[in-house]
Amino acid sequence: xxxxxxxxxxxxxxxxxxxxxxxxxxxxxxxxxxxxxxxxxxxxxxxxxxxxxxxxxxxxxxxxxxxxxxxxxxxxxxxxxxxxxxxxxxxxxxxxxxxxxxxxxxxxxxxxxxxxxxxxxxxxxxxxxxxxxxxxxxxxxxxxxxxxxxxxxxxxxxxxxxxxxxxxxxxxxxxxxxxxxxxxxxxxxxxxxxxxxxxxxxxxxxxxxxxxxxxxxxxxxxxxxxxxxxxxxxxxxxxxxx
Amino acid sequence: xxxxxxxxxxxxxxxxxxxxxxxxxxxxxxxxxxxxxxxxxxxxxxxxxxxxxxxxxxxxxxxxxxxxxxxxxxxxxxxxxxxxxxxxxxxxxxxxxxxxxxxxxxxx
Numbered sequence: 375x376x377x378x379x380x381x382x383x384x385x386x387x388x389x390x391x392x393x394x395x396x397x398x399x400x401x402x403x404x405x406x407x408x409x410x411x412x413x414x415x416x417x418x419x420x421x422x423x424x425x426x427x428x429x430x431x432x433x434x435x436x437x438x439x440x441x442x443x444x445x446x447x448x449x450x451x452x453x454x455x456x457x458x459x460x461x462x463x464x465x466x467x468x469x470x471x472x473x474x475x476x477x478x479x480x481x482x483x484x485x486x487x488x489x490x491x492x493x494x495x496x497x498x499x500x501x502x503x504x505x506x507x508x509x510x511x512x513x514x515x516x517x518x519x520x521x522x523x524x525x526x527x528x529x530x531x532x533x534x535x536x537x538x539x540x541x542x543x544x545x546x547x548x549x550x551x552x553x554x555x556x557x558x559x560x561x562x563x564x565x566x567x568x569x570x571x572x573x574x575x576x577x578x579x580x581x582x583x584x585x586x587x588x589x590x591x592x593x594x595x596x597x598x599x600x601x602x603x604x605x606x607x608x609x610x611x612x613x614x615x616x
Numbered sequence: 617x618x619x620x621x622x623x624x625x626x627x628x629x630x631x632x633x634x635x636x637x638x639x640x641x642x643x644x645x646x647x648x649x650x651x652x653x654x655x656x657x658x659x660x661x662x663x664x665x666x667x668x669x670x671x672x673x674x675x676x677x678x679x680x681x682x683x684x685x686x687x688x689x690x691x692x693x694x695x696x697x698x699x700x701x702x703x704x705x706x707x708x709x710x711x712x713x714x715x716x717x718x719x720x721x722x723x724x
Binding site for chain 2: 400401402404405422423425426429430433434435436439443446447453456457460461464465466467468469470471472473474475476478479480481483486487489490491492493495498499500502546547548549550551552553554555556557558559560561562563564565566568574577578580581582585586589590593594597598601602603605606607608609610613614
C-alpha cells in the first residue's frame with residue numbers, strides 16, 4: 375500500500391483515465407449540488423452579486439467557508455475575522471492532503487499544486503477508496519475527478535443564486551440529507567475495502583466519542599479536526615501493539 | 617455584475633487560507649520519505665475523518681449535541697448504511713438516504 379507499483383495492463387489503464395475519474399465523481403455530485411445550491415441561495419439573499427458568488431466558488435471552493443463569508447459579510451464582520459474563521463474551519467484539509475501524498479510521489483510541484491488545490495472531503499473520499507482498491511491513483515484520473523467536482527460546485531452555487539427566489543424549503547425534498555448520506559457511503563466503502571475491520575471500528579467509535587466530547591468545548595469544525603487526530607493516533611498505537 | 621471591495625478582499629484572503637492547507641502537505645510530503653509510524657497514522661486518517669464528518673452531520677446541530685432534534689436523520693441513517701453495505705454504490709446510498717428522509721418527514 376505504501377509503495378505504489380506501476381501496473382501495466384489494458385484494464386488498469388482504462389480504469390485510470392481522465393474519463394473514468396469523471397465517471398467516479400458522478401455519484402458524489404448530488405451531495406454537493408444540494409450544498410452548492412444552499413450556498414448560492416444564502417449568498418444571494420445577503421446581497422452578493424452573481425459575479426461575487428462566481429468568484430467565491432472559483433477561488434475559495436469550500437462549502438462551509440463560503441457560508442461563513444456570506445454570513446459574516448452580512449453581519450458586518452471584519453475581513454481579518456472572516457479570513458481567520460475560514461482558516462480554522464478548513465484547516466482539516468491538511469490531513470486530507472497529507473494522507474493523499476504517498477500516492478503522488480512522482481509529481482512535479484506544479485502538478486502537486488493543481489491536484490492539491492482541488493481537494494475536498496468528497497474527492498478525497500473517492501480517491502482514497504480508489505487507492506485502497508488499486509494501491510495507486512493516476513494523475514489524469516485524479517484530474518477527471520477533481521475538475522468534475524469543481525465545475526459541479528461552481529454550477530451549483532450559481533444555480534442556487536438563481537433559484538433562490540423559488541426554492542424556499544430544500545428540506546422537503548430531502549436535499550439536505552444528500553451530504554450526510556454521501557459521507558456515510560464513503561465511510562462504508564472505506565471500511566469494507568480495508569482488511570482491518572476490528573481496528574477500523576475501534577477508530578470509528580473513538581472518533582465519535584472524541585467528537586461529541588470536544589463539541590462541548592470547541593466549534594464543530596475544530597471538533598472534527600481534534601477527533602480525527604485523536605482517533606488516527608489510537609489506530610496507529612493499536613497497530614503498533616499487535 | 618459589481619464586485620464590492622470588502623467582498624473581494626474577504627474572498628482573496630479566504631482563498632489563500634484554504635489553498636495553503638490543501639497544497640502544502642502534498643508538496644512537502646511527496647518530496648520527503650515519511651517514517652513508518654507516520655504512514656500508519658495517515659492510514660487511519662480517512663476512516664477517522666469520514667466518521668467525524670458523519671457524526672457531525674448526524675449528532676450535532678449548530679455545534680451542539682442534538683440527538684433529539686436530529687432523530688429523523690439518525691433513523692434515516694440506518695437504511696442508508698444498509699444500502700451502502702449491500703450495494704457498495706455511492707449513488708444508490710445517496711438516493712435511498714434522500715428518499716428515506718423525505719418519507720420520514722412526510723409521515724412522522
